[in-house]
Amino acid sequence: MDWETARNIVTVVTGASAVIATSVSVAVYRRSRTADLTGRIESGDRAIRKHTDKVVSEMKDRQERFDGRLADIEDGIARIEAEQKHHLTARDLGHIHEKINRVAEDVSAGRAESKALNEQLQVVLRHLMQKQGG
């Protein structure tokens, strides 16, 4: 084998090695990249799920607190309504006002009547006194 042939073989082997090395590098890169993306997506999903679970849990807690407060308010309203049953309502007061108005009318009429009686008594009295005097 002469020197020229040996040099050509080495060149070919070197080129083939370079091509093989490049292909292997690309393949390794692709595989690692895919695995990395999948890992990141799964990691993101886990984070989102964790965050969602946390928010849902907080919402549940707040809802339970609100439910508790609402129940307290309902109890309070029920107590107030129960006590209110024994209080006077506008309707009851309306009846009382009507009665007071009727009494006031009667009093007014009685007062007018007594004034008229007083006037006529005075007329009679003065007439009798005038008669006795004259």
Add this chain to the structure above:
Amino acid sequence: MNITEDQTKYRRGRILRILKESNDSGASAPMVRTLVRSWGYKADADTVAIDLAWLSRHGFAKLRQVGDIDFATITQSGRDIVSGDLDVPGVALLED
């Protein structure tokens, strides 16, 4: 003088008091009659009309007709009688 005649002067005094309490338009004869009757006087429409005419003739009230209804307003002389500043025969006031 019987009591019915004696009552006339008191009735006129009461009419003057009613007119004094009325507004500037005065009071209609039916209104005066209703009020006079509420004070215990027996007063038919003619009696009230005669009293108002008497008061008008002596200058204690002024009469005017609105439609078929007589309206009476008190004059200054009438006010003087009610306030006790003027005494005239035929009109007498009783204590309220």
